[in-house]
Amino acid sequence: MSLREVTRRLRKMRMCELALSRTCDPAFGKEYLGNAEALLHAIRIVEQQGNKHRRKVGENGKT
Numbered sequence: 686m687s688l689r690e691v692t693r694r695l696r697k698m699r700m701c702e703l704a705l706s707r708t709c710d711p712a713f714g715k716e717y718l719g720n721a722e723a724l725l726h727a728i729r730i731v732e733q734q735g736n737k738h739r740r741k742v743g744e745n746g747k748t
Contacts, residue, residue: 695731699725702720703721
């Protein structure tokens with residue numbers, strides 16, 4: 686699975702959690718908002734750390 690697909694899925698999950706926080710019982714709303722915030726942090730970490738596994742390309746275009 687590519688990093689782009691991972692971030693896309695995490696964003697979709699976050700949007701679902703935000704929607705649930707608005708439509709559910711207020712007692713559970715805070716839990717859904719907390720989950721959405723945790724997903725946002727996960728998205729940021731994946732975006733920051735995701736490119737570190739790639740190989741560096743030398744001057745001649747080869748690894």
